[in-house]
Amino acid sequence: MTRPIQARIDAAAFRHNYLQAKSHAPRSRAWCVVKANAYGHGLLRCAESVRDIADGFALLDMAEAEALRKAGFTQPILLLEGCFDADDWSFASHQQLTAVVHEPGQIETLARAQCPKPVDVYLKINTGMNRLGVLPATADRMLEGLRASGKIRQITLMTHFADADGAGIETQLTCFRSLREAHGLPWSTANSAALLRFPEAHGDWVRPGIMLYGGSPMPETMPAAQVGLQPVMTLTSRIIATQSLQAGDQVGYSGLFIADRAMRVGVVACGYADAYPRHAPSGTPLLVDGQRTRTVGRVSMDMLVCDLSDLPQAEIGSTVTLWGAGMPADEVAASAGTVSYELFCALAARVPVIT
Numbered sequence: 001m002t003r004p005i006q007a008r009i010d011a012a013a014f015r016h017n018y019l020q021a022k023s024h025a026p027r028s029r030a031w032c033v034v035k036a037n038a039y040g041h042g043l044l045r046c047a048e049s050v051r052d053i054a055d056g057f058a059l060l061d062m063a064e065a066e067a068l069r070k071a072g073f074t075q076p077i078l079l080l081e082g083c084f085d086a087d088d089w090s091f092a093s094h095q096q097l098t099a100v101v102h103e104p105g106q107i108e109t110l111a112r113a114q115c116p117k118p119v120d121v122y123l124k125i126n127t128g129m130n131r132l133g134v135l136p137a138t139a140d141r142m143l144e145g146l147r148a149s150g151k152i153r154q155i156t157l158m159t160h161f162a163d164a165d166g167a168g169i170e171t172q173l174t175c176f177r178s179l180r181e182a183h184g185l186p187w188s189t190a191n192s193a194a195l196l197r198f199p200e201a202h203g204d205w206v207r208p209g210i211m212l213y214g215g216s217p218m219p220e221t222m223p224a225a226q227v228g229l230q231p232v233m234t235l236t237s238r239i240i241a242t243q244s245l246q247a248g249d250q251v252g253y254s255g256l257f258i259a260d261r262a263m264r265v266g267v268v269a270c271g272y273a274d275a276y277p278r279h280a281p282s283g284t285p286l287l288v289d290g291q292r293t294r295t296v297g298r299v300s301m302d303m304l305v306c307d308l309s310d311l312p313q314a315e316i317g318s319t320v321t322l323w324g325a326g327m328p329a330d331e332v333a334a335s336a337g338t339v340s341y342e343l344f345c346a347l348a349a350r351v352p353v354i355t
């Protein structure tokens, strides 16, 4: 018998969500954002499920790009942080990858690179997020530099929104609009939040990420199910021990939970070394045998504890759903003060994945 934790990855749900994203932006092509091992879901597993329908894949590790090419994917692949040195440019040229250019140094490394074939680039404009990108005032010089290199084919303009899930994109989109109108180049701006909220930001290519994995970028105002998304990762385990507590008894490290009455709790084989956020407080929801209950006490490395007071039938061996089908990851994330992105990306190598 092995430790009972497992993550089920529902490839059909991933495909469904990609089609859903496309239906929200019917006039655009859609990068399937699969960075960080497809947000923890497995790069090839997810890519395979959309092999015949994906317009392109966006990621940032050269090794991930290479893995897709080796697996026979012929779609465009967008390198979201671009090339880090001249070798990367050569690689991008050989493998026909599309590279983001976000700072002038990348044009200098391009000059030194051996490029057998011209490379498509995305020129990234900093419209206010102040992370990656050149200021609009330097865009002209960057475009000249790229064209003068003689190694570039198609240029697309892009920007990234800081608050598409919150205050909005108005200021950033206005800043970007005048630039793209002046140059008449193809453009790409929308992450999942902008894709769902702002059709005016769709452009030639949208860049959905989290929504492909069934997470909502705005869980409070647009729950994932409401926008037609299905969970892709379902993390389950089992109860491996139970304890009967008296009023005043503590649970787990630091005694963060103290029973206010006699109650029964179950110990679940899942901890922060598996994926579960350590800072999830008592009261974070989970399912035991399909019924909703709550965590109690501090999450430890390999275990967490849940309340079985209202679940008299629950016993050692009962199935526990930490998140996924029936238990939205967005709810668990909200309780833990984080986002579903972080839960998914935290899935540890020791958790067996089944499909």
Ligand SMILES: *Cc1c(COP(=O)(O)O)cnc(C)c1O
Residues within 6 Å of the ligand: 033, 035, 080, 160, 190, 191, 192, 193, 207, 208, 209, 210, 211, 217
């Ligand atoms: C990760 C990423 C996305 C996808 O964002 P989501 O919020 O997951 O939809 C889009 N664009 C860029 C540049 C990114 O780095």
